Amino acid sequence: KEKVEITKEQQALVKSIVDAYNRHQIPQDVTKKLLQEQYSAEENFLLLTEMATNQVQVLVEFTKNIPGFLSLDREDQIALLKGSAVEAMFLRSAQVLSKRMPNGYKEVLKERVRNSGMSEEFMTPMFNFYKSIDELQMVQEEQALLTAVTILTPDRPYVKDYQAVERLQETMLVVLRKLCVLQHPQDPQYFARLLGRLTELRTLNHYHAEMLTSWRMNDQKFTPLLCEIWDVQ
Numbered sequence: 001k002e003k004v005e006i007t008k009e010q011q012a013l014v015k016s017i018v019d020a021y022n023r024h025q026i027p028q029d030v031t032k033k034l035l036q037e038q039y040s041a042e043e044n045f046l047l048l049t050e051m052a053t054n055q056v057q058v059l060v061e062f063t064k065n066i067p068g069f070l071s072l073d074r075e076d077q078i079a080l081l082k083g084s085a086v087e088a089m090f091l092r093s094a095q096v097l098s099k100r101m102p103n104g105y106k107e108v109l110k111e112r113v114r115n116s117g118m119s120e121e122f123m124t125p126m127f128n129f130y131k132s133i134d135e136l137q138m139v140q141e142e143q144a145l146l147t148a149v150t151i152l153t154p155d156r157p158y159v160k161d162y163q164a165v166e167r168l169q170e171t172m173l174v175v176l177r178k179l180c181v182l183q184h185p186q187d188p189q190y191f192a193r194l195l196g197r198l199t200e201l202r203t204l205n206h207y208h209a210e211m212l213t214s215w216r217m218n219d220q221k222f223t224p225l226l227c228e229i230w231d232v233q
């Protein structure tokens with residue numbers, strides 16, 4: 001039975017990432033709007049646009065707090081942000097839905113998402129992902145580190161210094177694995193299941209790209225920030 005313990009510096013790393021993660025929550029007013037404003041596909045689409053735009057701003061701030069990220073090549077920093085933006089959005093969405101909410105809130109949220117002009121074929125994989133994250137019941141340290149691991153994926157398009165990114169991601173994975181062993185001693189497969197979610201997350205990139213095309217066909221408007229991070233028009 002391996003004796004797993006977290007070093008002082010690993011504890012400091014986790015603390016800085018969790019603080020950054022908690023500092024940047026989706027503002028209550030936006031989620032409140034999702035619960036109050038009237039239903040209509042257009043209305044729901046606008047609310048999602050607002051939430052997703054806000055989340056990108058939150059993502060950039062969170063990423064700047066990942067130890068070592070700002071010492072990466074600047075163009076690689078951009079490549080990592082653009083390459084992980086959609087995955088981070090779906091991961092954050094799943095984490096929002098796995099939170100405890102006053103009963104009925106979750107159903108309204110889900111209903112809004114279902115009625116926002118997305119075609120049915122994307123709903124299933126997206127909601128399956130939300131469910132698979134919910135089943136993991138991650139603690140906030142795991143959520144924050146998993147988000148950092150997603151951002152620090154070295155094989156994103158246009159990344160030049162692959163090794164530098166891989167080293168940073170490896171540091172996060174080592175700590176995340178220890179946390180999983182300590183947090184879920186009864187489930188030795190937990191860390192592996194966590195990483196399996198990242199594979200599922202990657203498949204959502206494909207669906208998102210298709211979603212974008214279908215929305216643009218119906219002339220749906222996005223914010224400049226979303227257009228920039230998603231590389232659309």
Ligand SMILES: CC(C)NC(=O)n1c(-c2ccccc2)cc2c1CN(S(=O)(=O)c1cccs1)CC2
Pocket residue numbers: 026045048049050051052055089092093094096097109113208211
């Ligand atoms: C929490 C935020 C980051 N989540 C969010 O905005 N969602 C959520 C969602 C899921 C669970 C609870 C609350 C919200 C579902 C979807 C999105 C955004 N996207 S999008 O970025 O492609 C989009 C932007 C504009 C039109 S479509 C579509 C799918």
